[in-house]
Amino acid sequence: MAHVTQDPPRVGWIGTGRMGFQLAARLLDAGYDVAVHNRTRAKAEPLTERGATVVDRPVDLADRDVVFTMVSASPDLQAVTTGPGGLLTSPDAAPGVLIDSSTVSTGTSALVREEAARRGTDFLAAPVSGNPKVIAAGGLTIAVSGSREVFGRIEPLLAALGRGVTYVGEDEAARLVKIAHNVFLGVVTQSLAEITVLAEKGGVSRAAFLEFLNDSVMGSAYTRYKSPALVNLDFKPTFTMPLLRKDLELGLSAARELEVPMPLAAATAQLVASAVGAGHVDEDFAALILEQARNSGITLVAEDVSVDDGLSPRDRAVGR
Structure with missing residues (x-):
């Protein structure tokens, strides 16, 4: 025993x-x-x-x-x-x-x-x-x-x-905390993909836009950490799209049980499911930007510039 x-x-x-x-x-x-x-x-x-x-x-x-x-x-x-x-x-x-x-x-x-x-x-x-x-x-x-x-x-x-x-x-309180965390992860990443593609289609490089964003009040440890992937299209996986889809489904299930409306999470879950259906299963979930670009009528190319991810042994955690 x-x-x-x-x-x-x-x-x-x-x-x-x-x-x-x-x-x-x-x-x-x-x-x-x-x-x-x-x-x-x-x-x-x-x-x-x-x-x-x-x-x-x-x-x-x-x-x-x-x-x-x-x-x-x-x-x-x-x-x-x-x-x-x-x-x-x-x-x-x-x-x-x-x-x-x-x-x-x-x-x-x-x-x-x-x-x-x-x-x-x-x-x-x-x-x-x-x-x-x-x-x-x-x-x-x-x-x-x-x-x-x-x-x-x-x-x-x-x-x-x-x-x-x-x-x-x-x-089980920690389960709900982590599920809520990962729902936010999905919603923020989809939103970041949308505004970055918007800026690029308007003629602004992803590197320049994200440098501005990361230095602004809206920037965060997380947006800085994900910037190299978005700029250079390096989608070596830290967390895959199917895993994010699973966590969004868990979040929406908890929301139904607790009767909490989550319209942004629901929309993000559909977009992530669509990305999985399009074949983005082994890449990092930052590949959401590829689907956003496709839906916007543009094709992204790697900008091949050095982008600081903000991580050092003393930096705080930034999620996925």
Whole structure:
């Protein structure tokens, strides 16, 4: 069964994709004992060079003090926790604390929380704001919900992951915070694409327009961070269009449940779905600007100029 968390805790990490790999690496670099599992083992293997142990099944991490999960969607979280070979399926052991940093529905989160409680495992929802480059710059931010007492014990471990850790309430509150964050991400990015294409069709280069915007009161760490992609059409993915579509759908579902009208989010969700249908599935979601240009009757070309993304190890997190 679950055991008392040690100090420093022995850590398990499930999910070493673009984000999970970098975060597990930060814990290893901070000196924590970390064992990792990934569905495709080869993606986790490079962490052994930093001192990680790689295990074959999530359940092999059941004896760890704290286990993080960072997977793509709700079904994946259920699979790695309660599915065959799942973390919470061992008859002999269960982790002291399970921390999930995926972006999943509040319903799935509640189900996993309930199953964890049955095993004597404390559960914290801890979705994050950032991407691999933000993580490397030390700028990740985390919203956490669950028991405040458990949060108090785990906060030093979470603080090793990035710049800011915010306790937002009991139960699944952090899920709603992250979903709202990602809805805003989509709406802002679509709006940024629209005004940038408007300026370009009127004869202004994207580099010049975005330099002006970023230096104005309307600029932000996020608009500056996304400017190189928009100017030079470099859509190496930090977050893909299908993932953004999923989060917009989660946001609109929450809005229906809570009876909050979200017309801008609904319109953005349709535009993102259209971009997915047009084939933008592997690129970064900043490729929304390509669809905006196409709908505006122009074809964009890379401007091939150097654009500062505003990131340094001391800069704050800027989302995706």
